[in-house]
Amino acid sequence: MNVIELKNVEKVYNDSEIKVHAVRGVDLTFEQGEFTAIVGPSGSGKTTLLNMLGGLDKPTSGEIIIGGTKVSELKGSKLIDFRLHNIGFVFQSYNLIPVLSAKENVEFIMEMQGVPSKQRYLRAKELLESVGLGDRLDSRPNKLSGGQQQRVAVARALASKPKFILADEPTANLDTKSTENLLDIMEKLNHDAGMTFIFSTHDQRVVNKAHRVILLEDGVVTSDERQTPHQ
Amino acid sequence: MILSISWKNVWRNKTRSLVVVISLVLGIFGGIMALGIMQGWLAQRVHDGIYKEVSHAQIHNPQFMLNEELQHTIINYDKVVAVLDTMKGVVAYSQRVKVFSMVQSDWAATGLVIKGIDPDKEKTVTEIYQTLVEGEYFGGNHKIPSIIIGSKAAESLKLLNYQVTKEKIDSINTDIFPQVLIEKLKRIGDKRFRKDKDFRLALKEALSPEEFEVHSESLIKYFSFYRMNTSLRITIQDKNGVIQNPVFKVRGIYKTSNSMYDGMFAFVDRKQLNQYTELNDNEIHEIAIISNDNESGAKVGDKLAEYIPENSTMSWIKLSPEIAMFNEFSAIMGYIYVGIILFALAFGIINTMMMSVLERFKELGMLMAIGMNRFKVFGMIMLESVFLSLTGGLLGMLISGIVVSVLSRTGINFGMWAEGLEAIGYSSMIYPIVTITNYISIAILVVITGMVASIWPARRALKLNPAEALRTE
């Protein structure tokens, strides 16, 4: 079943003096349980594409349909609510609320969804355990390493029970070991729980772990291949 | 959870928040002190106005109100007294005879209203007996009857004299006045001055200009004294229009906080006065009534007007509209002051909240991206602002509360400006008053200020585009 559909999506940035055609006529579909890497040189439009997928940005033309909803047409609080209930986000940095502990960061998104507090606590604990942070529930973000922070972000993204998780260069600020560790966790969640991941990266080792690799060049999809993950 | 996030966010930049908190503490402290002093002042004025001057209600013959002549005494006096004796809410009352007179000392003359009173009954109604600065309140057996006059009248009659007596020189405090000065004072000699002006001149001659500048006021006070037991010749008209010239001796001098009052009224025993007015014991010009408190006092006044319509009864609200106004508006000035301070402080809060929002653009972008709606973002920032202002506000109120509770017992001495203040009816000792209602209202004002101050920063936060805020540079 198709979870996400992009139909002839275009994005033109018009706000500065020069027009930038960041994404040109992209047609893509993603299915439940995919583990997809989006790669391409800097400025090729990866972030732009992911932002449109996540409802953070609007396509100039074309449409994006997620689970039957035309996201590209949602506005205001409807769009924010849609994001809250359907999409998990992991950003490159500034993922967490600095004044809250790891556990509270995970609970916070559930609170916004209206999950009762007892349930919130149990699920946050379980998720943090599943990303290997069962012993760091009460640590504030500044007491965690970059890799641990990204794992909390993954747990947070999962907590909202989204249809898929978007991650824009989640490993860009991490060392080799933490990168590997984060990818392993994401892969495991994909394998065990069937969670759909779409992530962008510059790192070849991360690309190697993907099941599907989409190459973006100058805003155009120039290759879209399935592969067997390898080292 | 938003509550806890907001509270913690306030303290992310401790120094910056503390600056705002401290400025709020100082501002609120200043505001509450001003409010407390204002209210203390006015409450005292209201108290003095009622318990030293007008009482809670007064009864007169309506004719007397128009034309204060001797024959306009209270109508149906026996009935009036019977009503007063049985009516609920009447705590005490005092019957007075009031005559206009010319009063002469050996050195000067002045016009005074003489109130003939029953000294003991008057004590239950007015606090004049507590305000004596010299002499005694109608005691002892004297051949020549006693009169109690105000300090201002004593001055007019030149009874306030100045003299560098040997006893006063001997008991002078050498810590305050240096020995050299005392030597110079001795040169003035044991001479009596009847006018403040003359004594001042003598001091000026004896002392160097600097010494005069520093010490003259306190010296004038120190060497002043009232001439007691002075005979005053009083000119009044009796019931039959015949001029009478009795003599009374000054045996007491009172001083209220209202120097106008002190210059206008003198007290004598009604029975002794009536020997010259030819009035009977049941011929009374004025009955002053005291009730439990100001509010019931006003009610008693209105009730009496119904029971004894043949006379004119007025409550303190009508007798002294100025005091009634003080009573009503006492807090308003203070609140205006607090409001102005909070208005100024709001700019500090806006500035701090704005900085805090701009600094957190990426974080706020992230929160909006993952699904925090505008309402919650707005609420979070508003709460931060309210917490920030309330911390300062409550701390300021706590400190003010402690200071006010001490000062409300010890009082604040505004003696420096006392002369000016007393002339317009204020006492120089002020006991600040701040009520629970005041504190609650100020707390609400602080919360409102915090909320209003957050609107602009919060709107700025809502305008941000999460996609742009999150683009890492």
Ligand SMILES: Nc1ncnc2c1ncn2[C@@H]1O[C@H](COP(=O)(O)OP(=O)(O)OP(=O)(O)O)[C@@H](O)[C@H]1O
């Ligand atoms: N707000 C904007 N206004 C104008 N141009 C923009 C804006 N955002 C991005 N662009 C441009 O759009 C193009 C695509 O940018 P995008 O950030 O999507 O690339 P990317 O593939 O994510 O690059 P990187 O690998 O460096 O993250 C770039 O040329 C960029 O300069």
Ligand SMILES: [Mg+2]
């Ligand atoms: Mg990018």
